[in-house]
């Protein structure tokens with residue numbers, strides 16, 4: 001597992017400054033939750049960390065190595081940083097197992113034979129051992145999202161990013177996906193989550209960062225942020241959503 005450190009990360013789309021000098025430390029094995037209003041820049045920040053968006057300024061350090069230097073090949077870095085989105089994006093014509101094997105085969109050049117045992121172990125670890133041969137339309141939304149998480153884990157990432165991964169799910173399916181995150185935390189995975197699940201963030205996060213207008217306005221342990229927020233913007237947001 002790896003440590004992540006952002007220093008002064010800035011990102012604009014045209015004249016819309018979406019990340020405005022973000023400093024963030026994520027220690028090895030920590031779960032950090034990004035909360036904040038819609039449009040505050042949570043998704044963009046995660047996309048920048050995964051090098052899906054080039055940053056305009058600042059540094060992104062993964063285990064002490066600057067992964068944001070211009071001209072760096074993003075592909076090997078992305079293989080070290082798993083990301084899961086709100087939409088599961090599984091290929092409908094492939095079984096769950098084939099979806100999971102795709103990236104390790106293409107990026108790491110591994111054979112189906114070599115992947116069979118570790119992929120089976122991943123499905124079993126997350127309670128989907130009997131679903132490997134199912135196609136996405138034979139799975140519930142919660143199961144599809146768990147397969148999407150397994151797909152990211154199959155690349156053996158050092159850190160995992162989650163972008164509102166329960167927002168598209170029916171309420172009764174949210175719990176099983178959050179349980180996967182609890183399990184990963186117990187196993188020591190380093191994780192950054194953009195989430196609207198305040199109860200979950202309060203219960204499980206090591207640190208909560210409140211974003212507003214592209215800046216981390218306030219951060220701290222969940223007990224402090226949720227019980228005694230100091231910043232008026234944090235207070236107003238939590239009053240609205242909790």
Ligand SMILES: Nc1ncnc2c1ncn2[C@@H]1O[C@H](COP(=O)(O)OP(=O)(O)OP(=O)(O)O)[C@@H](O)[C@H]1O
Nearest residue numbers: 013016018036037038039040041042043044045194
């Ligand atoms: N590819 C893009 N091109 C132009 N503008 C973008 C792009 N991606 C995001 N934005 C803008 O960046 C701002 C922040 O969006 P972002 O999705 O990061 O916020 P968010 O906090 O994740 O919101 P939500 O909670 O609704 O997902 C918004 O104004 C959005 O319109």
